[in-house]
Amino acid sequence: MNDPLKAEPLKIGVAGLGTVGAGVIKILKERAGFLADASGRTLVLGGVSARDRAKDRGIDIRDVRWFDDAREMAKADDLDVIVELIGGSEGVAREVVELALAHGKHVVTANKALIAHHGLALGRLAEEKGVSLNYEAAVAGGIPIIKALREGLAANEITSVVGILNGTCNYILTEMEKTGRDFTEVLADAQALGYAEADPSFDVGGIDAAHKLAILASLAFGVQIDFGGVHIEGIERVTATDISFAREFGYRIKLLGVARKTEAGIEQRVHPALVPDTVPLANVMGVFNAVAVEGDRVGQVVLEGRGAGEGPTASAVLSDLIDIARGFIVPPFIVPTARLAPSRESPADTHLGRYFLSLAAADRAGSMAAITRALADEGVSIERMIQRGAEKGATDRLPVVFITHETQEGTMQRALAQLMQHQDVAGTPLMLRVEGETR
Ligand SMILES: NC(=O)c1ccc[n+]([C@@H]2O[C@H](COP(=O)([O-])OP(=O)(O)OC[C@H]3O[C@@H](n4cnc5c(N)ncnc54)[C@H](OP(=O)(O)O)[C@@H]3O)[C@@H](O)[C@H]2O)c1
Numbered sequence: 082m083n084d085p086l087k088a089e090p091l092k093i094g095v096a097g098l099g100t101v102g103a104g105v106i107k108i109l110k111e112r113a114g115f116l117a118d119a120s121g122r123t124l125v126l127g128g129v130s131a132r133d134r135a136k137d138r139g140i141d142i143r144d145v146r147w148f149d150d151a152r153e154m155a156k157a158d159d160l161d162v163i164v165e166l167i168g169g170s171e172g173v174a175r176e177v178v179e180l181a182l183a184h185g186k187h188v189v190t191a192n193k194a195l196i197a198h199h200g201l202a203l204g205r206l207a208e209e210k211g212v213s214l215n216y217e218a219a220v221a222g223g224i225p226i227i228k229a230l231r232e233g234l235a236a237n238e239i240t241s242v243v244g245i246l247n248g249t250c251n252y253i254l255t256e257m258e259k260t261g262r263d264f265t266e267v268l269a270d271a272q273a274l275g276y277a278e279a280d281p282s283f284d285v286g287g288i289d290a291a292h293k294l295a296i297l298a299s300l301a302f303g304v305q306i307d308f309g310g311v312h313i314e315g316i317e318r319v320t321a322t323d324i325s326f327a328r329e330f331g332y333r334i335k336l337l338g339v340a341r342k343t344e345a346g347i348e349q350r351v352h353p354a355l356v357p358d359t360v361p362l363a364n365v366m367g368v369f370n371a372v373a374v375e376g377d378r379v380g381q382v383v384l385e386g387r388g389a390g391e392g393p394t395a396s397a398v399l400s401d402l403i404d405i406a407r408g409f410i411v412p413p414f415i416v417p418t419a420r421l422a423p424s425r426e427s428p429a430d431t432h433l434g435r436y437f438l439s440l441a442a443a444d445r446a447g448s449m450a451a452i453t454r455a456l457a458d459e460g461v462s463i464e465r466m467i468q469r470g471a472e473k474g475a476t477d478r479l480p481v482v483f484i485t486h487e488t489q490e491g492t493m494q495r496a497l498a499q500l501m502q503h504q505d506v507a508g509t510p511l512m513l514r515v516e517g518e519t520r
Contacts, residue, residue, distance in 0.1 A: 093109070093162045100391050127159060127160050166191055197308045207413055211410070248369065254333075261321050310426045314352035323437075434516070461496045465483070
């Protein structure tokens with residue numbers, strides 16, 4: 082066995098010293114002995130960069146070389162790896178990663194937006210230079226899903242990847258179910274607790290989950306990342322009433338990322354969906370994330386854990402660093418980028434599934450019959466229905482929900498358009514897909 086102290090150390094520069102950056106430096110320091118034994122060489126912090134040098138970050142970096150400009154650090158001759166923990170798909174983060182790769186340095190990043198938008202070009206550059214571009218922390222935080230797809234499940238043809246990929250949304254939906262409070266109120270609480278950003282639109286609008294899903298779809302199906310091909314809906318329109326109706330039917334509402342291979346191409350969707358409460362994803366609560374992968378040989382594998390936060394995210398960054406220290410350098414998207422096929426989008430309107438429709442019906446005799454007739458006229462057949470009495474403050478409207486039999490999405494969209502103009506329907510109905518049922 083090699084003596085780690087005799088081997089060439091791996092010299093690491095960390096750009097961005099916020100939540101994740103500080104967490105990475107803590108592990109490098111606190112587990113230095115184990116990391117050296119596990120990698121066969123020492124992992125040395127050789128440079129750091131952030132905006133404010135004077136900020137107290139709870140880490141001792143007095144002896145580490147400071148760079149005012151992270152781009153200069155990315156070019157420094159005496160560093161082997163740059164860890165990019167600044168964030169954002171453009172600007173300094175992108176420049177740092179491009180410069181580091183161009184200068185023949187390995188890169189580790191937690192930046193899903195950057196990989197979702199520029200992963201292919203960055204991956205090509207990494208391959209040209211013979212270095213790693215590792216991003217385990219970019220998807221589902223502490224859950225080792227990238228390694229699972231790249232290594233443990235690599236022998237399988239993957240048919241679907243379905244995940245709860247945004248802890249903020251899962252926390253909000255869980256709290257709405259537990260307390261019966263509505264979205265806006267629970268979001269404000271989540272912001273106060275630090276579970277949601279001041280600008281929550283990337284999270285609650287489904288964009289953050291879509292970045293992660295696009296990366297997973299590429300790895301799972303051997304295609305180029307196609308963020309533009311992800312159909313995205315957020316959780317903003319889901320109400321506590323919808324959640325309680327879904328519970329009565331035996332489902333939970335979750336923001337899901339769904340990537341599925343079909344004969345027509347690849348489906349990539351992020352949206353709130355009804356999940357039967359008997360399947361593992363339905364029971365992933367609070368800020369937790371989970372990913373269910375379906376492989377032709379292995380069947381279903383479900384991984385669950387913390388999708389964000391200092392410890393879990395830094396844990397994933399360190400796993401990438403250990404790979405590099407061990408000399409395990411692989412193409413960033415499992416197969417060489419030149420072998421990745423363009424992603425062929427499966428047309429959304431041919432998707433076949435069951436749907437949940439929630440609407441407010443006018444409180445008049447015959448309104449329900451008129452609404453169900455309108456659905457039947459469009460070819461939508463109803464399996465179950467619940468109607469409740471008028472809610473406080475809206476005595477002229479009756480909440481009603483339907484679960485349909487299997488229907489094509491195009492048919493549902495036409496029915497929805499009819500309902501939006503129907504004289505007995507108030508406001509815009511909410512249509513959610515049912516996912517995760519065995520057919
Ligand atoms: N936080 C999580 O739980 C989590 C989970 C998964 C992935 N990620 C990803 O990890 C990355 C970092 O997230 P974070 O939560 O650690 O962010 P953060 O706490 O906001 O930290 C960002 C860091 O970047 C530094 N920075 C900003 N602009 C810079 C510039 N122009 N040059 C050099 N440094 C600059 C900041 O410097 P100052 O401190 O001096 O202001 C700060 O130290 C993001 O890509 C994020 O999406 C985060």
